[in-house]
Amino acid sequence: MIGKKNNPKAVVLLSGGLDSATTAAIAMEQGFGVHGLTIDYGQRHAIETDAARRLGKALNLVAHIFQSVDLRAFGASALTDSIPVPKSTRGDAIQAGIPVTYVPARNTIFLSLALGYAEAIGATDIFIGVNAVDYSGYPDCRPAFIEAFERLANLATRDGVEGDGESLRIHAPLIHRTKAQIIREGVRLGVDFSLTHSCYDPTPEGLACGLCDSCWLRKRGFAEASVVDPIPYSPETSG
Secondary structure, three states, X not given: OOOOOOOOEEEEEOOOOHHXXXXXXXXXXXXXXXXXXXXXXXOOOOHHHHHHHHHHHHHOOOEEEEEEOOHHHOOOOOOOOOXXXXXXXXXXXXXXXXXXXXXXXXXXXXXXXXXXXHHHHOOOEEEOOOOOOOOOOOHHHOHHHHHHHHHHHHHHOHHHHHOOOOOOEEEOXXXXXXXXXXXXXXXXXXXXXXXXXXXXXXXXXXXXXXXXXXXXXXXXXXXXXXXXXXXXXXXXXXX
8 A cells, every 4th residue: 555645635543553544544545645643642552653653654654744732731531641441351341431541522632633734735534543333432433523523624624614615524434333344444455453552551561451441342353353463462461
């Protein structure tokens, strides 16, 4: 996969996880020249930004911007505060409702930055790898949120007011897919999942913990897809 500079531009939010990697590959297959945007928001799993850098190089993106927005100043999430990350040896840490790993307004902030980047480079398409099937109760991963933000985007930008009628579009191609379906799609597109990272609380050596919600969703997805997960997990939980 090669990012073509003369193709229509799209901004893709690239976190370093398997969902965003697959989303970037989908955008490229659809003929877009992908401009990646990776956001370091002060998360405890900042190793994801390293994964995003590796993915950006592997995908040969047209451009890849890294932006810092330190949401630790707000806290109120296990990913940006001293709140423990829920873990379970049986996967029963994934509960109904909004979990403590939800970061207040994170996808609203991310999409706002992507919107600013898109308007600056003349792109009318933004891709985000949110999922409303195998997800941990996050309100900003729902179709209603994506639809509402797209309406906002076309009210809040110069092109939306003075443009030639070409609307800005928010693409969430994975929103109705299971994790297994996402993994199969990534395999079809040639995504190197060994470059991705999903864990909420990796070890000091950078290994996935194998016990947090994100690890359980990932492991279950690979198992259901009958695909071997290529990333290493902590030896204490890999069995």
